[in-house]
Amino acid sequence: MSQTKPVLRINGLQIALPEGADRPFAVDGVSLELNAGEILCIVGESGSGKSMSANAMMGLLPDLVHPTAGEILFDHMDLLKLSEDELRDLRGRKLAMIFQEPMSALNPLMRVDDQIAEVFEAHNLLTPAQRRTRAIELLTEVGIPDPEKAARAYPFQLSGGQRQRVMIAMALALEPEILIADEPTTALDVTTQAQILDLIANLQERHGMAVMFITHDFGVVAEIADRVAVMQFGKIVEQGNASDVLDNPQHEYTRKLIAAIPKLHTGETEELDKSKPILEVVGLTKTYRSGGGLFGSPERVVHAVNRISFELGVGETLGVVGESGSGKSSVGRCLVRLQDPDEGSVLLNGEDMAALTGERLRTARKSIQMIFQDPFASLNPRSRVGRIIAEGPIAHGVPAKQAYDRAAELLELVGLDPSAIDRYPHEFSGGQRQRIGIARALALEPKIIIADEAVSALDVSIQAQVLDLLAELKQRLNLSLVFITHDLRVAAQICDRIAVMQKGNLVELGTADEIFNHPRSDYTRSLIEAIPGREKELAATG
Amino acid sequence: MLRFIALRLVKAAVILIAIVTLNFFLIHAAPGDPAAVMAGEAGAADQIFLDQLKEQFGLDKPLLTQLGIYLGGVVQLDLGFSYRQQMPVADLILDRLPATLLLTITAFVISLVFGVLAGVLASARVGKWSDTIISTIALLFYATPLYWAALMAVLLFSVELNWLPGFGYETVGGGYTGFARALDIGEHLILPALTLGLFFMAVYMRMTRASMLEVSTLDFVKTARAKGLKPGIIQWRHIFRNAMLPVLTLAGLQAGQLVGGAVLTETVFAWPGIGRLMFDALAQRDYNVLLGVFFVSAAMVLLFNLITDILYRVVDPRIRAS
Numbered sequence: 030m031s032q033t034k035p036v037l038r039i040n041g042l043q044i045a046l047p048e049g050a051d052r053p054f055a056v057d058g059v060s061l062e063l064n065a066g067e068i069l070c071i072v073g074e075s076g077s078g079k080s081m082s083a084n085a086m087m088g089l090l091p092d093l094v095h096p097t098a099g100e101i102l103f104d105h106m107d108l109l110k111l112s113e114d115e116l117r118d119l120r121g122r123k124l125a126m127i128f129q130e131p132m133s134a135l136n137p138l139m140r141v142d143d144q145i146a147e148v149f150e151a152h153n154l155l156t157p158a159q160r161r162t163r164a165i166e167l168l169t170e171v172g173i174p175d176p177e178k179a180a181r182a183y184p185f186q187l188s189g190g191q192r193q194r195v196m197i198a199m200a201l202a203l204e205p206e207i208l209i210a211d212e213p214t215t216a217l218d219v220t221t222q223a224q225i226l227d228l229i230a231n232l233q234e235r236h237g238m239a240v241m242f243i244t245h246d247f248g249v250v251a252e253i254a255d256r257v258a259v260m261q262f263g264k265i266v267e268q269g270n271a272s273d274v275l276d277n278p279q280h281e282y283t284r285k286l287i288a289a290i291p292k293l294h295t296g297e298t299e300e301l302d303k304s305k306p307i308l309e310v311v312g313l314t315k316t317y318r319s320g321g322g323l324f325g326s327p328e329r330v331v332h333a334v335n336r337i338s339f340e341l342g343v344g345e346t347l348g349v350v351g352e353s354g355s356g357k358s359s360v361g362r363c364l365v366r367l368q369d370p371d372e373g374s375v376l377l378n379g380e381d382m383a384a385l386t387g388e389r390l391r392t393a394r395k396s397i398q399m400i401f402q403d404p405f406a407s408l409n410p411r412s413r414v415g416r417i418i419a420e421g422p423i424a425h426g427v428p429a430k431q432a433y434d435r436a437a438e439l440l441e442l443v444g445l446d447p448s449a450i451d452r453y454p455h456e457f458s459g460g461q462r463q464r465i466g467i468a469r470a471l472a473l474e475p476k477i478i479i480a481d482e483a484v485s486a487l488d489v490s491i492q493a494q495v496l497d498l499l500a501e502l503k504q505r506l507n508l509s510l511v512f513i514t515h516d517l518r519v520a521a522q523i524c525d526r527i528a529v530m531q532k533g534n535l536v537e538l539g540t541a542d543e544i545f546n547h548p549r550s551d552y553t554r555s556l557i558e559a560i561p562g563r564e565k566e567l568a569a570t571g
Numbered sequence: 572m573l574r575f576i577a578l579r580l581v582k583a584a585v586i587l588i589a590i591v592t593l594n595f596f597l598i599h600a601a602p603g604d605p606a607a608v609m610a611g612e613a614g615a616a617d618q619i620f621l622d623q624l625k626e627q628f629g630l631d632k633p634l635l636t637q638l639g640i641y642l643g644g645v646v647q648l649d650l651g652f653s654y655r656q657q658m659p660v661a662d663l664i665l666d667r668l669p670a671t672l673l674l675t676i677t678a679f680v681i682s683l684v685f686g687v688l689a690g691v692l693a694s695a696r697v698g699k700w701s702d703t704i705i706s707t708i709a710l711l712f713y714a715t716p717l718y719w720a721a722l723m724a725v726l727l728f729s730v731e732l733n734w735l736p737g738f739g740y741e742t743v744g745g746g747y748t749g750f751a752r753a754l755d756i757g758e759h760l761i762l763p764a765l766t767l768g769l770f771f772m773a774v775y776m777r778m779t780r781a782s783m784l785e786v787s788t789l790d791f792v793k794t795a796r797a798k799g800l801k802p803g804i805i806q807w808r809h810i811f812r813n814a815m816l817p818v819l820t821l822a823g824l825q826a827g828q829l830v831g832g833a834v835l836t837e838t839v840f841a842w843p844g845i846g847r848l849m850f851d852a853l854a855q856r857d858y859n860v861l862l863g864v865f866f867v868s869a870a871m872v873l874l875f876n877l878i879t880d881i882l883y884r885v886v887d888p889r890i891r892a893s
Contacts (some may be wrong), residue, residue: 117799
């Protein structure tokens with residue numbers, strides 16, 4: 030595949046961060062080659078400098094960040110030395126880029142074809158009518174259903190995957206020599222991700238572009254890469270052919286990253302005492318209605334959760350997996366009564382949580398606590414950590430002194446220094462904050478913890494640590510866990526049993542082994558097939 | 572869209588009647604009796620005269636009956652009769668409306684145009700000295716109380732410099748006609764319109780600047796740059812259009828005050844508009860005039876809320892769909 034003719038060469042690239050950043054250089058001494066007709070994956074965790082390197086190629090670095098040394102050679106030019114006008118001429122024509130968030134990467138007020146037509150307009154090509162025709166052809170090529178209709182649509186009328194296809198169509202418009210894809214599938218559901226990866230690989234081959242693919246996900250690397258460069262703290266620690274790096278990583282950091290990927294193969298499930306479940310959910314139903322009312326538009330009804338029943342054993346971890354819109358988060362919110370279910374019962378030790386009100390509900394709530402997805406938004410930025418943790422117990426009548434002492438113990442339990450009690454959330458990293466979130470949930474001495482995408486926002490190595498912590502705490506405190514996630518790898522690693530949800534319905538419920546090795550429903554099978562890097566089963570030896 | 576507008580109009584009518592009712596009770600709850608004020612001024616404050624006045628104006632009837640009579644009139648756009656001015660309230664208001672609208676619409680256009688322009692300019696030069704100057708001036712306008720600015724403007728431009736007339740709608744006894752009269756009114760208009768517009772100009776400027784800066788950090792702006800578009804096109808087509816959405820909301824709020832928002836300015840500049848009418852009516856306990864002015868301003872607020880919402884639906888396809 031690889032023709033080893035470099036179309037772009039980066040030599041000793043160094044990019045300075047503004048003063049006061051945690052390190053002087055975002056990118057320091059990066060050298061690499063991008064060959065014609067290959068897909069080069071740059072892989073690394075957040076803050077590794079992978080996106081900065083890509084943005085430097087496009088001349089799209091943030092204002093306060095500047096390249097201070099090195100060169101980026103393309104077509105006998107050093108991109109770092111070009112004027113803004115010269116760079117602008119290359120952008121879209123020779124170098125094209127797609128981004129992570131398809132939701133926000135398109136102008137919400139412009140129709141799709143107008144946005145595609147702009148690429149031609151920017152380079153004074155074609156007439157307005159021809160641009161429109163080309164836009165529809167491009168939409169057809171990237172496999173959007175009903176391209177003529179999609180062309181006249183506004184971005185909000187398209188799904189995430191469709192928007193990313195529009196972005197790709199835009200990038201392809203002028204047959205660029207290089208396509209830079211910055212985490213283009215990270216925000217997408219797993220089945221959509223698989224389709225977009227296919228599309229990119231396909232188009233790369235058909236158009237003979239060189240693709241630089243930025244990702245944090247080794248699974249994606251295994252799916253798509255010809256070559257890989259691994260970045261850490263602004264430096265490339267290892268690069269080589271994809272299979273070499275994945276199967277035989279040389280650098281310790283690469284090995285650590287690969288080892289941190291949750292394994293898909295599931296071990297034997299521990300025998301749990303199934304005689305007396307701690308939680309019994311029967312016919313849980315939640316329907317969202319919008320519109321309607323006296324003067325409103327026609328009512329829209331979404332069956333977010335549709336008659337779902339399951340049991341959770343003492344000490345068990347039950348995974349609830351599904352794609353966005355499957356209703357998995359609504360299940361979690363109904364269990365803790367952040368939302369009131371429309372029908373069904375949630376029996377906690379035989380008592381129906383769904384029917385409780387007032388003081389009885391308040392007391393019962395202690396038993397089920399929640400950990401949220403976003404470690405940045407789920408902690409009050411104006412409260413000290415101690416208060417965040419102690420607030421719940423104090424509200425339930427524990428004396429303040431005792432609650433704060435307990436908070437310090439809990440911080441130690443989740444692997445933080447007890448002195449963290451007097452600090453504010455912004456002083457902590459994402460992984461540390463998630464530990465604080467766990468300590469907060471534990472403060473009320475719950476019997477059940479609902480973790481809603483609790484590790485999804487974390488880097489893979491941090492994710493592994495937090496998963497370990499959860500497993501250990503569960504064991505020590507004899508907790509039962511409902512683990513809501515879109516990530517089947519994570520589910521495979523931590524869950525005893527897994528419930529697969531699709532569009533509000535429970536598609537399949539079984540042990541992790543049954544789900545992954547003998548899935549009964551087609552939907553489960555399609556989800557598993559879409560897991561990136563599945564065939565390679567990364568680091569199966571772990 | 573038509574269905575949306577029709578529904579909103581029905582809602583507005585209901586709200587308007589509720590507002591009129593509320594105003595009616597509020598005014599009658601306030602101390603002071605119009606009959607007593609009138610009788611006092613006539614120098615005949617004896618009980619018989621008072622009763623006669625009350626009967627004449629229907630003030631002796633139970634409050635709810637009075638409300639019923641009033642609402643019955645309002646529905647037919649009859650806003651009652653001014654005891655003081657011996658004229659129908661609707662005629663009084665229509666008589667004053669053009670002067671007020673001339674003043675407030677001028678102020679609205681000035682503040683919107685210059686505020687948005689200054690905001691765009693400042694955002695394009697963020698951090699540079701021109702941004703600092705524009706922002707500082709805007710802050711000054713924003714912080715200055717309206718009546719003080721008005722008095723200072725009169726002091727400076729008409730008393731000291733004698734450039735512009737300091738009060739009134741036109742030169743009394745000037746005898747101008749046609750274009751000369753328009754020019755004369757225009758001269759009188761400058762100071763009050765600027766004074767009235769300053770505050771909103773500052774608000775538009777600050778909001779436009781902040782909104783432009785925020786939108787310029789969004790992903791789709793980066794997409795536009797990655798296409799190779801020229802900065803000017805990105806600025807107008809991508810950033811400006813999106814940045815105008817919050818400004819539109821604000822403009823709707825200001826437009827709602829076109830009738831009722833100029834009381835202070837009209838008082839300082841002796842501008843013969845609705846604001847003055849309201850001010851005088853308040854002093855004289857002229858209930859029907861007050862209620863009439865409140866009614867018209869409330870109607871304006873509702874009308875411009877509706878217009879803003881319609882504009883939003885035109886500009887933003889996401890709202891059209893929801």
